[in-house]
Amino acid sequence: xKTVLYIHxxxxxxxxxxxxxLVSFFKDKSDYRVISFPFPELHTDVEKTQQQxxxxxxxxxxxxxxxxxxxxxxxxxxxxxxxxxxxNPCMLPSHEIPLLKDRDSGAPVxxxxxxxxxxxxxxxxxxxxxxxRAAGIFxxxxxxxxxxxxxxxxxxxxxxxxxxxxxxxxxxxxTIEQIAEGMNGVxxx
Numbered sequence: 001x002k003t004v005l006y007i008h009x010x011x012x013x014x015x016x017x018x019x020x021x022l023v024s025f026f027k028d029k030s031d032y033r034v035i036s037f038p039f040p041e042l043h044t045d046v047e048k049t050q051q052q053x054x055x056x057x058x059x060x061x062x063x064x065x066x067x068x069x070x071x072x073x074x075x076x077x078x079x080x081x082x083x084x085x086x087x088n089p090c091m092l093p094s095h096e097i098p099l100l101k102d103r104d105s106g107a108p109v110x111x112x113x114x115x116x117x118x119x120x121x122x123x124x125x126x127x128x129x130x131x132x133r134a135a136g137i138f139x140x141x142x143x144x145x146x147x148x149x150x151x152x153x154x155x156x157x158x159x160x161x162x163x164x165x166x167x168x169x170x171x172x173x174x175t176i177e178q179i180a181e182g183m184n185g186v187x188x189x
Contacts (some may be wrong), residue, residue, distance in 0.1 A: 005062040006036040007053060010097060014038045018068045031114025040187040041123070042070055043097065043111065044120040054080055057176060060110075060168030068101045069144070069172065070097065076134055076161070077122045085186055087179070088142050091153040094119040096145060125160050129146050134161040135189060137182030139170035165177060 006015045006022055025031040031147040037056060042049050057065065057080045065082045067075030072089025090096050094116045100109040136157045138146055146152045157165050166185035168177040 001062045002032050003060050004032055004034045004064040004066055005053075005056055005060065006034060007039060007065070007067035007071030007074055008036065008042075008094065009067075009071045010043050010100070011103065012042075012069065012071065015143050017173055017176075018179065021174065021176040022066060022183075024176050025180045025183045027168060035062075036053060039071070039074075042074070043173075044115060049074060050077065050079075050122075053078055057082060059079035063068065072136075073119075073122075076125060076157075077127070079127060079131050081128075081130040081133070085137065085183070086157070087137045087174065087182065088139050089136065089157065090121055090145055090151060094123060133159055134164065135186035136164060137163070137174070137179075137186060138167050139172060139174055140170060141166050141170060142172045144172040 002023060003102060004026060006019050008016065019036050022034045027032055039049050053074055057064065062082055065075050065078055066085045066087065068087040070090045070093055073091060073093050075084045075086050076089060078084060097109060098111055100113030101107065102109055112159065136154065138154045154165050166182055168174065168178045168182045
């Protein structure tokens, strides 16, 4: 049995739409199971989140790590030699997360300066060679992180992890069908 660990994004739900898409994709593959856990300190404690992810990988014998948005950033930074899939990843959270607006108030998201500094350090993606096996799924109409030529993380992803990324029709939150298309694409690379 291969275990897939899903990491949700900023203010995301561990059992939300992307999780449902992954469960749907793997449902006919009896040798896979998809798990997810909440990461309540994803945007407040970088080291603790990284340690939780590594602990879940070790405790659950995870072979595929999938993260969406800010979860994609943590997926790509993971120092465990598992296959990584980042869905619409926020690759530079120290720059991009402060540009987001709070869902309820519309005010800019506030992030502690220490967290921004820790993200900046991790954004160097200084990983051992055996930890760089990764694939990316990018929505063509993602208005959160891929909205023009100056804000497109696919080239940065390919520079760091090779030409192992696919584009699918879709916005930041992909549909079940778009997740399946992306997963089929990255698993066939």
